[in-house]
Amino acid sequence: MRLVMLGTAGGPRPVPKRAAPAQAIVHRGEVHVIDCGNGVARQMAMAGIARSDLAATYITHHHADHMLDLGALPLIAWTDGREEVIDLYGPPGTTAMTHDFLSMAAPEIAARTATTGRRAFPEMLRNTDIHDARVVRERNGLRVSTALVDHPPFEVALGYRFDSDQGSVVFSGDTSYSPALIELARGADVLVHEAIFPEALAAQTEGANAGTLMDHLLGCHTTAADAGRVAAEAGVGTLVLSHLVPGGDVVSEEMWRDAAASTFDGRIVVARDLQEIPVGSGADRMMTTAKER
Ligand SMILES: [Zn+2]
Numbered sequence: 697m698r699l700v701m702l703g704t705a706g707g708p709r710p711v712p713k714r715a716a717p718a719q720a721i722v723h724r725g726e727v728h729v730i731d732c733g734n735g736v737a738r739q740m741a742m743a744g745i746a747r748s749d750l751a752a753t754y755i756t757h758h759h760a761d762h763m764l765d766l767g768a769l770p771l772i773a774w775t776d777g778r779e780e781v782i783d784l785y786g787p788p789g790t791t792a793m794t795h796d797f798l799s800m801a802a803p804e805i806a807a808r809t810a811t812t813g814r815r816a817f818p819e820m821l822r823n824t825d826i827h828d829a830r831v832v833r834e835r836n837g838l839r840v841s842t843a844l845v846d847h848p849p850f851e852v853a854l855g856y857r858f859d860s861d862q863g864s865v866v867f868s869g870d871t872s873y874s875p876a877l878i879e880l881a882r883g884a885d886v887l888v889h890e891a892i893f894p895e896a897l898a899a900q901t902e903g904a905n906a907g908t909l910m911d912h913l914l915g916c917h918t919t920a921a922d923a924g925r926v927a928a929e930a931g932v933g934t935l936v937l938s939h940l941v942p943g944g945d946v947v948s949e950e951m952w953r954d955a956a957a958s959t960f961d962g963r964i965v966v967a968r969d970l971q972e973i974p975v976g977s978g979a980d981r982m983m984t985t986a987k988e989r
């Protein structure tokens with residue numbers, strides 16, 4: 697099982713050195729993409745991950761930084777030669793958004809189908825809207841389960857856990873400190889957790905209704921120190937800080953790490969775009985492979 701960080705900046709506003717939130721799990725030749733921030737297909741190209749192997753996408757919630765390319769990524773996978781089903785998981789409303797995308801892109805899809813003779817794109821998409829905490833997929837040796845995390849004003853915001861005999865990885869999605877996420881992440885090899893740095897948020901709120909946005913950031917997200925607390929309480933091996941807010945250079949890697957290390961004494965990774973994170977029993981082998989490259 698490979699875990700690749702495709703985009704590591706939180707929020708809808710593009711920043712130069714980090715792309716919008718997205719991660720890939722590559723398992724037995726299948727690619728699973730968690731969140732589809734804007735530009736996710738290009739990030740996959742940069743990481744050398746084949747879009748034609750895209751088996752499923754998993755949206756955590758419907759903020760723009762997580763879902764803007766919800767339809768674009770499968771369509772690009774199709775243009776890259778994918779002909780098998782792509783499963784699209786997400787909170788209630790994801791199926792409707794998929795249909796809206798298909799309407800928007802109807803002329804493109806009709807034209808491309810006519811000129812390439814490809815399988816009809818819409819019939820390749822299989823939607824599952826997820827309302828609660830449960831196992832959502834169990835196939836090809838990989839089990840995917842969810843927890844409801846706390847990210848108001850959304851009624852359903854999801855954390856995802858991926859388990860196989862090669863290891864376990866948990867994604868927080870966007871959330872404030874979440875006891876349900878701690879349960880989901882219990883004993884996992886890797887926890888990818890969102891993080892904010894409150895002392896450096898002034899720049900982030902520029903141009904918005906600053907007071908309201910600041911309240912949202914503080915009430916609906918998690919500080920790096922609290923992400924460390926979640927990792928410690930769940931007993932995970934590695935904490936990966938991602939969906940960094942702010943995503944620019946104002947906060948150094950060391951500052952992020954120190955904040956999380958104040959509450960968690962396991963391995964801490966401050967994620968960078970395109971970084972591969974070693975998982976489970978494959979960790980040593982992958983570290984070697986990475987060095988050989
Ligand atoms: Zn977000």
Ligand SMILES: [Zn+2]
Pocket residue numbers: 757759847870
């Ligand atoms: Zn959000």
